[in-house]
Amino acid sequence: MDMLGTEEAVAQAVAEAKGPLVVRGGGTRTVGRPVVGEVLDVSGLSGVTLYEPGALTLVAQAGTPVAEIEATLAAENQRLAFEPYDLAGLLGTSGASTIGGVIATNASGPRRIMAGAARDFALGVRFVDGVGKVVKNGGRVMKNVTGYDLVKLMSGSWGTLGVLTEVSLKVLPSVEAEVTLVIEGLDAEQAVKAMSRALGSPFEVSGAAWVQGQVWLRIEGFEGSVAYRAGQLKQLLAGFGDSAEVDADWTTVRDAVPLHGAEAVWRISVKPSDGPAVIAALPEDAHALMDWGGGLVWAGMSGGDVAATHAQVQAMVAGMGGHATLIKGPEAVRAAVPVFQPEAPGVAALTASLRQRFDPNGILNPGLMAA
Structure with missing residues (x-):
């Protein structure tokens, strides 16, 4: 067409x-x-x-x-x-x-x-x-x-x-000024603790991520306010290590840039406290980063059984009240598995009713989100 x-x-x-x-x-x-x-x-x-x-x-x-x-x-x-x-x-x-x-x-x-x-x-x-x-x-x-x-x-x-x-x-x-505090050498559990403390502070953190062993904490606003809040946040997080102020490129986190070469990539949403457990359960050769203070996990892997890993990830996060989406993967796998997290029966019935109301002939992206 x-x-x-x-x-x-x-x-x-x-x-x-x-x-x-x-x-x-x-x-x-x-x-x-x-x-x-x-x-x-x-x-x-x-x-x-x-x-x-x-x-x-x-x-x-x-x-x-x-x-x-x-x-x-x-x-x-x-x-x-x-x-x-x-x-x-x-x-x-x-x-x-x-x-x-x-x-x-x-x-x-x-x-x-x-x-x-x-x-x-x-x-x-x-x-x-x-x-x-x-x-x-x-x-x-x-x-x-x-x-x-x-x-x-x-x-x-x-x-x-x-x-x-x-x-x-x-x-x-737009904002007048922006700075990112970076703390090196934290594992996933330590990172979530640091991010949680920062997000629970009065210093208005607008980004909290864990990328390749680094915690990134973004502060935005008027220049004087940013400088003050950055200084206070450094003191608050001193127990996690030294904080360096950098001009970070947040598209690295936003677009999961470290995972661009992976064969399969998942976008997993859970409670921030569950983020480290999700990462620990991934295959040894998988790589991950966290956003939203640990509440969003991007995970990627190359090789291995993508379908089996996908099933394990979705089963695990279902028990946590979260959801996992296979964002990238072999077409044969995407055709065979529920790419989006399967819905609870009640929600699935409501979803089906809505689709029947808005697309009674079932012609708009049929089967994209569910069989």
Whole structure:
């Protein structure tokens, strides 16, 4: 199917579809079970249609590259506070991450522990459901609440409930200064203790990660405030070792850069206190990093039995009340295993009911998230 450039064209294509559709924007988030069907290319839905810096509001078509939105915001000294991660490097794709893909997957980066997730900044959405009907929900200001919160429902649905065509976002001002404190030589358990102490302090840490034996703690804000808080945090964490102030590149954490060469990569969400246990249970040749103070574990491995490791990881985190997603892996494995964490029976029934309501013919990314 040709690239579609209008919402009307998307609606017509969905309404006339005779079989499964593979919804695709920039093509950088090819996660989940492989879907066989006709590609519905919505990357032509591109462009910022409304931007009001004074109101901290931006509206963009779903196929708009995130880089374009970030450049537009930077010109007004503003930013996307939820720091969306980009899977292009990890998955080895050449496309550009789009804002529709970000919201559809609820892609949230290191700053989530302080600012919130992508879905918390989505004010409104327009999308085409599985029968070709255009649906609008939410608005362009935070106080606009109309009916069911389909904005939250679409965030994280991975294109299985509707094809996003437009998103309205709340944006925030950029910061004047930023510094990262680095503590060397901590194992996973020590790292979580240090990060927990930092996050529990009054010093407003906006990033807490463990990367290759280093704890990274980010502080942002006005220059004087950052300097003061960094000094206080150094004293608070003195028992864990010396803290060095560096200008760290947080895309290393955000995009799990140390794992880009791995054959299989998991994104695992658990309680921060469970992060070290997850890492300890991985195969000896696996590598991992932690974000969100230990609550998000990125794990990667090359070789070995990926399917068996995946089953073990999902079983373990299910007992912890968490979830694990196979972000990257051989296509044959992704076709055979539940890539996303299996849902509890009650939740699975609710999910099936929602899909029946929004996509009664089962044509939007069928089987991507579940069989």
